[in-house]
Amino acid sequence: MTTTAVTENGAARALDAALTLDGVTRTYGKGAPALDRVSLTVPRGRFLAVMGRSGSGKSTLLRCAAGLERPTTGTVRIGGTDLATLKATGLTRLRRDRIGFVFQSLNLVSALDVRENVTLPLLLAGARGGRALDALALAGLAAVGLADRAGDMPENLSGGQRQRVAIARALVNEPEVVFADEPTAALDPVTAAGVLALLRRAVDERGTTVVLVTHDPVAAAWTDEAVFLDGGRLVGRLDRPEETGVREMLGARAGDGHRRTASSPAVAR
Ligand SMILES: Nc1ncnc2c1ncn2[C@@H]1O[C@H](COP(=O)(O)OP(=O)(O)OP(=O)(O)O)[C@@H](O)[C@H]1O
Numbered sequence: 001m002t003t004t005a006v007t008e009n010g011a012a013r014a015l016d017a018a019l020t021l022d023g024v025t026r027t028y029g030k031g032a033p034a035l036d037r038v039s040l041t042v043p044r045g046r047f048l049a050v051m052g053r054s055g056s057g058k059s060t061l062l063r064c065a066a067g068l069e070r071p072t073t074g075t076v077r078i079g080g081t082d083l084a085t086l087k088a089t090g091l092t093r094l095r096r097d098r099i100g101f102v103f104q105s106l107n108l109v110s111a112l113d114v115r116e117n118v119t120l121p122l123l124l125a126g127a128r129g130g131r132a133l134d135a136l137a138l139a140g141l142a143a144v145g146l147a148d149r150a151g152d153m154p155e156n157l158s159g160g161q162r163q164r165v166a167i168a169r170a171l172v173n174e175p176e177v178v179f180a181d182e183p184t185a186a187l188d189p190v191t192a193a194g195v196l197a198l199l200r201r202a203v204d205e206r207g208t209t210v211v212l213v214t215h216d217p218v219a220a221a222w223t224d225e226a227v228f229l230d231g232g233r234l235v236g237r238l239d240r241p242e243e244t245g246v247r248e249m250l251g252a253r254a255g256d257g258h259r260r261t262a263s264s265p266a267v268a269r
């Protein structure tokens, strides 16, 4: 993407980034904002963790960033496209062609088999079913270790296997950004590590940008950067987050004084 027409540094960065949020606020009804003036730039090929306690606004941030919900104020850009400039059909097309989703559960269509679930985004985008599409689905399933389950129905898979199918589906159209909302929350640690490794590989091998919402410091340690929300506001970040540092940050944010030590990362207050 060319940025030559852009002279102002911030705007140039925004165009180069995979995802930019600029002063994004989301208010539901008359209550306090679920998301409060959040600004965030995610470069291409970065694995970002969004953390914070329950109700801090993580899922709201994800839905606004992924174009599933419109912010009350502020700007969201995916690869330079300002989502506010898109009408509903344009937004649907952008989600279909440039974004992948993995949710905590209920990712798969139970009436379709595993292979059909993986090819669904491509079929919705107008691709013709057939051998080429089947081969693509099989390659995607092989990448998540499930080539032999292509003909199974989702109900016959374990939770971890279903999440791996969901990841194969999220990646099948080679999206610029994959959004994952607590995809490992229902999984045991070993299975969760397998799912996180797949997301990590998409980042390292394909240059995909991944935004992962998680409560789990172990999951955050797979990422390149963790940002922390509290009451809808962005209150801190860690580069190359490690489990201990993330725990300290979460503890500090929860006002859990006894967990803080002299070596705690500095938290912007
Ligand atoms: N559709 C909605 N209508 C009204 N309030 C909402 C809606 N969605 C979220 N909220 C409120 O916005 C705030 C942030 O919710 P959000 O789901 O983003 O939190 P979260 O950090 O994802 O929490 P969790 O870890 O429990 O999933 C909460 O106070 C929640 O009650």
Ligand SMILES: [Mg+2]
Pocket: 058, 059, 060
């Ligand atoms: Mg949530």
